Amino acid sequence: MKNPSALASKNLYKSLRSLSWHELWTAHVPDFDSQDSSSRSKNAALVRAVGVVFSESGRASEKNQVAAWLRSLLHDSDEKIRRYAMAALPKIGSVAADEEALILVLRSANPEAREKKYLARALDKIGGRATLEIAGDLSPQTLLKVSASVARDDSPTEIRLHQAVDSHLNFQINLRGRRGLEKFVRQELEESCRPGEVFDFRAMVPGVVVVTPRSQFCLSDLLSLRCCGTFAFDLGSITKLSAEEIAALITSSTALQLFRSLTQGAIRYRLDFPAMGHQRGLIREIANRTFALCSDLLNDARSAPWVIEIHPKGKQYSVELRPRFSPDPRFSYRKMDVPAASHPPLAACMARLAGNSGQDVVWDPFCGSGLELIERGRLGGVKQLLGSDRSADAIQISRSNLEASQIPVNADFFHGDFRHTNLTPNSVSQIITNPPMGRRVPIPNLEGLIQDLFDTAARVLIPGGTLVFANPVAPQNLNKRLALDLTERIDLGGFDVQLQRYIKTTK
Numbered sequence: 001m002k003n004p005s006a007l008a009s010k011n012l013y014k015s016l017r018s019l020s021w022h023e024l025w026t027a028h029v030p031d032f033d034s035q036d037s038s039s040r041s042k043n044a045a046l047v048r049a050v051g052v053v054f055s056e057s058g059r060a061s062e063k064n065q066v067a068a069w070l071r072s073l074l075h076d077s078d079e080k081i082r083r084y085a086m087a088a089l090p091k092i093g094s095v096a097a098d099e100e101a102l103i104l105v106l107r108s109a110n111p112e113a114r115e116k117k118y119l120a121r122a123l124d125k126i127g128g129r130a131t132l133e134i135a136g137d138l139s140p141q142t143l144l145k146v147s148a149s150v151a152r153d154d155s156p157t158e159i160r161l162h163q164a165v166d167s168h169l170n171f172q173i174n175l176r177g178r179r180g181l182e183k184f185v186r187q188e189l190e191e192s193c194r195p196g197e198v199f200d201f202r203a204m205v206p207g208v209v210v211v212t213p214r215s216q217f218c219l220s221d222l223l224s225l226r227c228c229g230t231f232a233f234d235l236g237s238i239t240k241l242s243a244e245e246i247a248a249l250i251t252s253s254t255a256l257q258l259f260r261s262l263t264q265g266a267i268r269y270r271l272d273f274p275a276m277g278h279q280r281g282l283i284r285e286i287a288n289r290t291f292a293l294c295s296d297l298l299n300d301a302r303s304a305p306w307v308i309e310i311h312p313k314g315k316q317y318s319v320e321l322r323p324r325f326s327p328d329p330r331f332s333y334r335k336m337d338v339p340a341a342s343h344p345p346l347a348a349c350m351a352r353l354a355g356n357s358g359q360d361v362v363w364d365p366f367c368g369s370g371l372e373l374i375e376r377g378r379l380g381g382v383k384q385l386l387g388s389d390r391s392a393d394a395i396q397i398s399r400s401n402l403e404a405s406q407i408p409v410n411a412d413f414f415h416g417d418f419r420h421t422n423l424t425p426n427s428v429s430q431i432i433t434n435p436p437m438g439r440r441v442p443i444p445n446l447e448g449l450i451q452d453l454f455d456t457a458a459r460v461l462i463p464g465g466t467l468v469f470a471n472p473v474a475p476q477n478l479n480k481r482l483a484l485d486l487t488e489r490i491d492l493g494g495f496d497v498q499l500q501r502y503i504k505t506t507k
Contacts (some may be wrong), residue, residue, distance in 0.1 A: 011044050016049035020049050021057045024050055029069065037077055044080045047073060051088025058092065066092055068294030070416035071101040079115060085245040086118045094126035103130060106137055107329040127152075128468035141284065143292045151266030157305050158264045161220045165261065167213040169254050171203060171235070174320060175209040177345050180499065184304070185209045188227045206274035207491075210234075219262065219323060226330055226348035226375070232322035233258055234307060234346050237314055243285035250286075250308055251293040258321060259297065259306070268298045270324075278313070308503045313489075331371075336397040337366045341495070342434045347371035348472070353486070354430045354468045355382040355503055359483040362399040362430045363460070364388070365418030365453065370398030385411040386428070388418050419452050423460045431457050437472040445471050454479045458504060467502040474498045481505055 016024065024046070030047050030315045047070070055065055070092075073085035077107060082105075090096045093427045120142045121220045122133050127146035135143055151157070175185050189199065189211065198217050205211040209228065222231045235249040250257065250269075259267045271283045286308075287299035307322045327334070331344040350372055353361070364372050367387030377385055387398050395413045402411055414421075438446045450473055458481040459465040467482060470492065477484065482502040490499045 008042075012043065013045035013049055017052060019049075019053070019370055021053050021059070024053055024056075025062065025066070040076070040081065044078060044084055045239035046086035047088060048080055050089045051084070052075060055091040058308055063092055066124035067095060067098060071369060072103055073100065075103050076191070081252070083115060083118045084113075086122045088456055089123055096130070097129075099128055099130050102126075102384075103134060119496060140288050140291060144299060147295075148266075148268055148298040150254070151298055152300060152302065155265045156457055157266050157268050159219065159305050159325075160262050160264055161223065162218050164216045164260055165213065165258070166216060167215050167217075167445040168256060171212075171233050171258075172211065172230055172484065173199070173211050173222070173226065174234050174318070174502070175211065175222075175231050176207060177209075177227065177229040178204065178343065178493075179207040179490045180488050180496075181227060181501050182209050182348065184205070184352060185225070185227045185490070188225055188348075188352065192224055194227060209239050223325075224467045226378075226444045227229055227352065228347050229343075229345050230322055232307075232320035235319045235321055237313060237316040237318050241279075241282060241310070241317060243282060243289050244449050246286050246308075246310065246319055247289035247293055250290050250297065250321075253374075255321060256294065256296075262323070262455070263305070266298060267296055267306070268300040268320075269308055270301045270304040271299065272307050272309050274309055274311060276310070280387060330388055333401050334370065334371070335375060335404050336400055337389065338394050338397055340437070340439070341369045344371055344373045344375075346434070346492075346499075347375045350432050350434070350468050350470070350499070353499070354466050357429055359383045360425065360429045362386065362432060363423065363428045364433045365421070366429065366433050367433045369397045370401045372434060373398070373411070374405045374407065376432055377402075377405070377409045377432070379391065382409050385409055386423070387411070387413040388421060389413075390415075390417055421456065421460070425459050426462045428465060429458045430461050431461065431468070435469060437470075437492070437495075437497070451478060454482055454502075457502070458482050461504040463506040464506055465504045467500075467504075469500060471498040471500050474500075 009206045016028065029050065032040060032043055034346050035043065050066065060068065065163045067089065070085045070089050073081050076082050081300055085104065099419045102119055102122050113146050120139055124142050124145040127142070128150055129190055130148060131138070160441050172385060177185055186201060186204060189201070189209065198213065198215055198221065199211040200214050202212055206430065235252060235255050238245040270284055273279045285453055290297050290299065309320045309322055311318045311320065328344070336345065354376060356379055361384045361387040362373060362376050365388055367373060367389045373385045373387055376382060378498065389395055392415050395415050399413055435450065438444055443449055458479045481504055483505050484500060486501040488499045489496050
């Protein structure tokens with residue numbers, strides 16, 4: 001059975017939480033201030049409500065008054081009122097006086113363990129240099145969070161893209177991407193990065209291509225690869241999710257050399273378990289343990305340039321250091337997007353799969369945001385790019401993205417259904433497209449749509465021309481003028497499709 005006092009406080013908070021900011025501040029706060037200590041204690045929920053409601057709808061002009069009121073409550077005789085004031089201060093946006101007031105309570109009042117926890121939580125959010133000056137009074141977790149916040153505000157951290165990385169550090173690089181695209185990633189690597197000179201191919205497993213550096217390289221070399229989603233340094237493997245083992249890898253000599261040589265500014269990173277959920281408790285343990293081993297490494301979930309990722313690897317776990325780019329500089333032309341747009345590395349793979357005859361006329365019947373056309377244009381050998389879509393917005397977005405790509409190519413976009421195109425027979429050498437998948441928006445007859453794509457391709461393609469597309473249903477192609485040349489099952493973000501290439505026959 002719930003404590004009647006706690007239940008009453010909860011109900012009071014709910015009723016106050018529903019009131020407007022003006023009503024709370026002009027009526028309830030003055031009434032609260034006029035009450036005796038016993039009544040104020042019973043109405044402590046008001047302090048909590050003020051912090052939440054002001055953060056959502058309060059006026060900026062009254063912020064200083066509210067903050068001053070909350071700071072005065074830090075010295076109230078009632079412990080609950082003090083705790084609620086501590087929690088409310090960071091919600092309204094902090095100033096130096098708030099940090100000073102919290103530090104004063106922390107240092108002079110010798111608070112009990114419970115209250116000290118709330119003080120630490122508040123300083124976690126608003127602490128700055130003044131907080132770091134009392135490091136001896138802080139928990140390692142608070143010291144870590146405040147250090148990261150100060151570093152973030154003092155000097156933006158940047159990754160050095162053109163800094164040489166020594167090959168003698170003895171690590172692997174994992175090129176990660178959509179399952180099924182590994183062959184394209186390897187092919188691009190071998191064509192772009194001088195195999196045997198810069199990188200040696202080691203292994204290929206679903207979703208990952210593993211390479212090792214053979215000589216010095218820069219991160220910019222890896223950013224020349226467009227078919228992989230991400231790349232990361234493999235710091236090692238562990239057999240269990242142990243904070244101590246993970247922290248040991250993060251602070252290993254190899255990891256520290258990579259961090260320090262490739263980072264300009266404070267070294268800030270975040271922890272992520274891409275296939276295992278949030279893992280908040282474990283993340284906290286790892287971050288604290290890592291900070292204890294090396295105080296230069298600051299765990300920071302806000303805009304950190306590095307990510308430590310832990311991936312399942314059979315019966316083990318792989319710990320990887322990944323540079324985090326947002327937005328991805330490889331696809332900086334992607335200024336605008338459409339719902340369910342293509343994954344950029346997939347578009348890059350499709351463009352490579354189409355080949356290059358030197359004078360290609362390329363059409364995307366479902367151009368969306370234009371990624372397939374732009375990626376094909378980047379490879380050169382294009383006479384003309386053509387895009388069509390039933391969405392007028394998509395046409396405008398494709399035009400804008402193509403302009404941002406600065407590819408010197410003749411392009412034309414037209415609004416309408418691909419089945420009613422005025423393209424003449426035998427006028428297109430390549431069709432590269434990612435058609436609707438029927439996932440977000442139901443397609444009444446998806447198989448019929450794909451068959452219409454086959455028939456249209458067979459009509460407008462030149463003999464020997466190619467159709468490259470992600471087939472969501474893989475129906476039997478009934479058009480005999482198109483011969484299936486290649487098919488790969490790929491993951492399109494939770495469901496599989498067939499990436500296919502067809503060649504128009506000369507018959």
